Amino acid sequence: MNTDDLRKVPTPSVQQADNTNSTENSSPAESAEDSNKAKRSTGFISKFWPNRSTITVSFMEDLSDELKYRVERVIRRWEPHMSLAMEFVEGRQANIRISLNGMQNRSELGNNALYIPADIPTLTLATPSDHPSFEPDLLHEFGHALGLNHEHQHPDANIPWDMDRTYRYFKERFGWDENDVNSQIFEVHYDADVFRGSYDKKSIMHYQVPNEITLGDWEVGVNTTISEQDKINLRKIYPSN
Numbered sequence: 001m002n003t004d005d006l007r008k009v010p011t012p013s014v015q016q017a018d019n020t021n022s023t024e025n026s027s028p029a030e031s032a033e034d035s036n037k038a039k040r041s042t043g044f045i046s047k048f049w050p051n052r053s054t055i056t057v058s059f060m061e062d063l064s065d066e067l068k069y070r071v072e073r074v075i076r077r078w079e080p081h082m083s084l085a086m087e088f089v090e091g092r093q094a095n096i097r098i099s100l101n102g103m104q105n106r107s108e109l110g111n112n113a114l115y116i117p118a119d120i121p122t123l124t125l126a127t128p129s130d131h132p133s134f135e136p137d138l139l140h141e142f143g144h145a146l147g148l149n150h151e152h153q154h155p156d157a158n159i160p161w162d163m164d165r166t167y168r169y170f171k172e173r174f175g176w177d178e179n180d181v182n183s184q185i186f187e188v189h190y191d192a193d194v195f196r197g198s199y200d201k202k203s204i205m206h207y208q209v210p211n212e213i214t215l216g217d218w219e220v221g222v223n224t225t226i227s228e229q230d231k232i233n234l235r236k237i238y239p240s241n
């Protein structure tokens, strides 16, 4: 890509935080328990970054160069599949500000990050960097930062939830109440403003769905990589031409 074509997304302005569009991830690490009550919206087209733009990324904490480089490498796995470019910068003025010291795994949805005060991270991870889920969780949260939805809330998912068991599962594991489960798990968005590709059980944006919380024999395992459908979606959302 000709870098002359790239537009810089403006640095964040200090405004009142609006968490109504934040997203979070409860899977798969136990250590990444998430009690975020914020109502999460899905992949609203209006939350996407400007196509062919460059989004800046920084870290809130002083991390070792090794860890910063590792995070960057993981995040850049998204980059070949879209026209957005990423620039890692120092300081706290980036569009996406990462904290690896979070109480939960969560990310603002797409350009909602622009409305978060500069001293607050827009993407936090609670999963420790030495945990096997660290990289998958980071990929998932950065998917939200790019504006992607939870795949298990796709209108075509038709997941045969055992609702009682599902409520119990998320309460026991993550302390979620029924409203949390309703909004984070069961709620499906049909809005015209929502982008969706083909429903994909392999999506990095899909929570694990254990067989024990569904009716009949239905499950989704732990997804750890960007799926082929994820790549297709990204190319449609952020096309190169």
Ligand SMILES: [Zn+2]
Binding pocket: 023, 024, 025, 026, 140, 141, 144, 150
């Ligand atoms: Zn999530």
